[in-house]
Amino acid sequence: MATDDLMSRALSALDEVDGPMSVEVIHRLVDAGDATAPMTITEVADLLGMSPHTLRYYERVGLVTVDRDADGHRSYGTQAVRRLVFLTRMRLSGMAMRDLQHYVRLVDEGDDTVPERLDMLLEHRDTIRRQLKELTLSLAATEYKIATYGGHTGTRQTD
Known part of the structure; x- marks a missing residue:
């Protein structure tokens, strides 16, 4: 798989x-x-x-x-x-290798590092949410142009 x-x-x-x-x-x-x-x-x-x-x-x-x-x-x-x-x-989702290495080190250090791990993930979640908003805006612009050229917007059907 x-x-x-x-x-x-x-x-x-x-x-x-x-x-x-x-x-x-x-x-x-x-x-x-x-x-x-x-x-x-x-x-x-x-x-x-x-x-x-x-x-x-x-x-x-x-x-x-x-x-x-x-x-x-x-x-x-x-x-x-x-x-x-x-x-x-x-x-x-764009997390840098150095951040992943730091996160894994924290995990391996144990439960005392949970607050720092949580902070890292909250910050990364905010980054992902911003990216999603930017991608949604880009999708809307693309859909607008497709409609402008007479195409159909929405889910594309594939055979």
């Missing part, structure tokens, strides 16, 4: 939520039932739609800890996969 499939599942789950988005959507997205057995680097790369090179890089810069099997091959457990899902969502 690639990142597009994960995103489709998340967006589908959003449709099931009445009111504000719940963290339950994310919990369902990374349900441990989907990855109970350790996964190889190839399986995780396919799941997340990223290259094994990127996964090795994330490990090298300290974003994720990966166990090794008896043969010395990477073995991604549920916690590593969950962290990678989170990291890929944060990267997609």
Whole structure:
């Protein structure tokens, strides 16, 4: 299952939520039932739609800890996969690598760092909200131009 499939599942789950988005959507997205057995680097790369090179890089810069099997091959457990899902969502939303590294260091330091982690996430949420508003305005401008040229606005139908 690639990142597009994960995103489709998340967006589908959003449709099931009445009111504000719940963290339950994310919990369902990374349900441990989907990855109970350790996964190889190839399986995780396919799941997340990223290259094994990127996964090795994330490990090298300290974003994720990966166990090794008896043969010395990477073995991604549920916690590593969950962290990678989170990291890929944060990267997609524009969080800088240095901020992710700082956040992961704080997580690894324990519960005393929760207030600082919360501050980081609140600030990032504000950034995402601003980006969403900017994208909504850009979409409106695009829809206006499409209508100006006689096209149909709204959801595009594909065959």
